[in-house]
Amino acid sequence: MSAVVLVGSQWGDEGKGKITDFLAEKADCVVRYQGGSNAGHTVEVASEKFMLHLIPSGILYPKTICIIGNGVVVDMGEVLTELKELQERGIDTSNLRISSRAQVVMPYHKEIDAIEDQCKKIGTTKRGIGPAYEDKISRTGFRICDLFDPGFKERFAQEMERKNLLLQKIYDAPGFEIEAIYAELMDQAARLQKYVADTSLLVNQAIKEGKKVLFEGAQGTLLDIDHGTYPYVTSSYPTSGGACIGAGVGPTNISRVIGVVKAYTTRVGEGPFPTELNDANGELLRSRGAEFGTTTGRARRCGWLDAVILRYAARINGLTDLAITKLDVLDTFATIKICVAYRYKGEILYEFPDNLGILQECVPEYIEMPGWQQDISQIEHYEDLPAAARNYIAKVEELCGVKQAIVAVGPKRTQTIVSDQLF
């Protein structure tokens, strides 16, 4: 059995797209299990750059089945745009499958997201993610299969009336023209129908047949609705448990959980960030790491690696392996710091606190490691990395108790050092 879950170990943007793309070459099936078009994956192949938000990056391999699972909230317009862009660049998209049970992101979800974030100040991506999950939980959402139901129009019109009341009376917004939205949805549904399937069945069949299945988490552990830095989180479960719910597989089917760890830390949006650097080192990480959001273009906040977070991620996700990304971004630093604990009002904390007021006041306790100060971006074998880089990785492994399997030293597929074949 080879079913591997890939999760972000920090606040998202760890480089999961690149690792997924790398592993997808061997995978028979790649599955997105949560989130929506708030995710942004950049994959570089030869001189081409692909930016995907909803379609799994495995789509770039013609033999890989790519699944958008039931736990994802689907913006159909976005899927159609991505399909068009891929097809125009000669990519075969016939292997895409979309869960019939996935929820639909409606135009009003995006509108409400934008309006509400003005007061909530989470700094959301405005892709309608929170409102779509709210409707799912309150049982007023629509699944893809509902769009093909004869009673859909009536239910949809009733819900749109409620949403228009909310928009007009509470938010002082114009609302939507029901017939126009309905017609747009029907058009999108018709164009996507050939991709719609019972994807849990497909994934379980693949696992039974001994195929290699990769579950691709979006966002990261600290953006998880339960385990993240609430309320500055997304509305889904990016952690490994989310793969079971969001793809319809039992936990006994999962063989490995890989934590993708960026060699330093970044965060987009609001909320506490203990190792954040508001200085020249932070600037250097941002410029060397091109730390600007794929989805929103926002500059990411940057800081040193935080082992308190990694230990937490190892625990919550049950990590079996690490994929360390962007190690080359640290090439020019003479000294590199790792946060090993927090100091809070004179007390040393080794565990990640639940209370954001406490986290906000935590001061990192750092250890310093010598940098390697050389270009590692062309290195192909682990043993050829400079000793200082290997020491840095060994320290990370020791601090979180999980071994590395992959180290990425640049954005291209070829810039990937593999110590352990995960499939």
Ligand code: IMP
């Ligand atoms: P939402 O997912 O759009 O509701 O945004 C909630 C929070 O998650 C905000 O702080 C976003 O910046 C953050 N977020 C959502 N998706 C990503 C991602 O793919 N990478 C990093 N941060 C994200």
